Amino acid sequence: xxxxxxxxxxxxxxxxxxxxxxxxxxxxxxxxxxxxxxxxxxxxxxxxxxxxxxxxxxxxxxxxxxxxxxxxxxxxxxxxxxxxxxxxxxxxxxxxxxxxxxxxxxxxxxxxxxxxxxxxxxxxxxxxxxxxxxxxxxxxxxxxxxxxxxxxxxxxxxxxxxxxxxxxxxxxxxxxxxxxxxxxxxxxxxxxxxxxxxxxxxxxxxxxxxxxxxxxxxxxxxxxxxxxxxxxxxxxxxxxxxxxxxxxxxxxxxxxxxxxxxxxxxxxxxxxxxxxxxxxxxxxxxxxxxxxxxxxxxxxxxxxxxxxxxxxxxxxxxxxxxxxxxxxxxxxxxxxxxxxxxxxxxxxxxxxxxxxxxxxxxxxxxxxxxxxxxxxxxxxxxxxxxxxxxxxxxxxxxxxxxxxxxxxxxxxxxxxxxxxxxxxxxxxxxxxxxxxxxx
Numbered sequence: 446x447x448x449x450x451x452x453x454x455x456x457x458x459x460x461x462x463x464x465x466x467x468x469x470x471x472x473x474x475x476x477x478x479x480x481x482x483x484x485x486x487x488x489x490x491x492x493x494x495x496x497x498x499x500x501x502x503x504x505x506x507x508x509x510x511x512x513x514x515x516x517x518x519x520x521x522x523x524x525x526x527x528x529x530x531x532x533x534x535x536x537x538x539x540x541x542x543x544x545x546x547x548x549x550x551x552x553x554x555x556x557x558x559x560x561x562x563x564x565x566x567x568x569x570x571x572x573x574x575x576x577x578x579x580x581x582x583x584x585x586x587x588x589x590x591x592x593x594x595x596x597x598x599x600x601x602x603x604x605x606x607x608x609x610x611x612x613x614x615x616x617x618x619x620x621x622x623x624x625x626x627x628x629x630x631x632x633x634x635x636x637x638x639x640x641x642x643x644x645x646x647x648x649x650x651x652x653x654x655x656x657x658x659x660x661x662x663x664x665x666x667x668x669x670x671x672x673x674x675x676x677x678x679x680x681x682x683x684x685x686x687x688x689x690x691x692x693x694x695x696x697x698x699x700x701x702x703x704x705x706x707x708x709x710x711x712x713x714x715x716x717x718x719x720x721x722x723x724x725x726x727x728x729x730x731x732x733x734x735x736x737x738x739x740x741x742x743x744x745x746x747x748x749x750x751x752x753x754x755x756x757x758x759x760x761x762x763x764x765x766x767x768x769x770x771x772x773x774x775x776x777x778x779x780x781x782x783x784x785x786x787x788x789x790x791x792x793x794x795x796x797x798x799x800x801x802x803x804x805x806x807x808x809x810x811x812x813x814x815x816x817x818x819x820x821x822x823x824x825x826x827x828x829x830x831x832x833x834x835x836x837x838x839x840x841x842x843x844x845x846x847x848x849x850x851x852x853x854x855x856x857x858x859x860x861x862x863x864x865x866x867x868x869x870x871x872x873x874x875x876x877x878x879x880x881x882x883x884x
Contacts, residue, residue: 460566478505521617528594602832624842629850643842648793663749731825
């Protein structure tokens with residue numbers, strides 16, 4: 446390696462180093478936190494002459510932010526952000542140690558390789574190269590490595606927006622995770638690669654259903670059993686058919702796929718078209734309507750005691766403009782004996798695909814992969830762009846990766862044996878560097 450390596454020459458090292466720092470977020474405050482990873486980011490940025498700030502929302506919950514002056518600071522600044530935390534990993538389920546950052550089969554394996562220490566490494570590599578060059582980007586860049594995204598960002602992005610909004614002063618747009626990766630399918634003229642650029646994301650409503658009843662002995666009939674009341678509410682909600690609505694980004698994606706594949710689709714039968722997306726199909730299917738999935742149950746303390754209460758956790762995701770209708774539907778289905786409590790909520794996002802920044806993303810991708818197509822899509826999950834929207838910052842998902850056609854990439858988000866191909870990482874670094882130099 447030279448004294449001044451290119452971004453793509455050091456992105457693998459950066460990715461491995463970040464994966465090797467366990468930043469598991471259990472959602473209950475019991476994890477290791479992001480402080481060690483934030484200190485690593487600080488050292489990589491200060492080494493090239495930048496002056497980042499490490500900010501803790503509470504001990505151990507650390508984010509890093511640095512502003513890089515652009516040629517024209519009167520233009521709206523661009524926020525380029527990633528999160529440092531990861532979801533937990535059970536090592537017994539994996540082929541490799543999830544925090545060893547092992548190189549295997551030309552991939553970097555480990556928790557965060559996909560979500561999202563790969564993008565963190567790409568950002569760091571590009572920023573380090575930019576700083577070493579002494580060149581200014583076209584406009585101010587605000588680089589953020591944030592805490593707590595995997596638990597809703599309350600100790601990361603939302604905390605910064607609420608307590609340190611000046612860090613994002615003048616920013617108008619942002620890019621982050623879960624967009625810009627490729628899918629490959631049989632098109633009208635042979636094998637076709639398309640990059641899915643995230644322009645929208647569903648809103649979040651994490652709810653707790655609490656059923657109330659009469660406690661009693663397990664041997665005595667009880668027509669006010671809280672467990673039964675909860676089970677009935679669960680069954681009603683699970684059986685509910687949420688109506689479909691194709692928002693603009695989803696419709697554009699479907700139309701684009703139809704044109705590339707030559708498949709005519711009907712709104713009530715998308716299977717032939719969505720099959721072309723491989724593992725990404727689930728992400729798209731999650732954006733065709735609102736969703737409500739039960740994730741946890743809690744009730745009782747002894748086999749022969751009927752408890753007076755029972756609760757369930759419900760993960761709801763709603764399309765833009767649907768929050769009020771979703772909440773009203775859940776409350777109606779829950780019934781009179783079940784309370785619906787909001788544990789966490791966040792907004793839906795919908796940004797235009799017809800925008801100059803999107804054209805710059807397209808140009809950066811197509812410069813490296815000129816035969817590809819670029820299509821918009823809506824994310825069924827959420828990102829830290831939700832918090833930045835509170836400051837009027839329009840967010841997109843753009844973590845560019847050219848992926849092998851046979852790699853089932855999307856299911857690795859929060860999955861087992863998470864890994865990113867080395868060549869994909871280098872490709873993404875070249876694309877991101879080109880984008881930052883021309884944005």
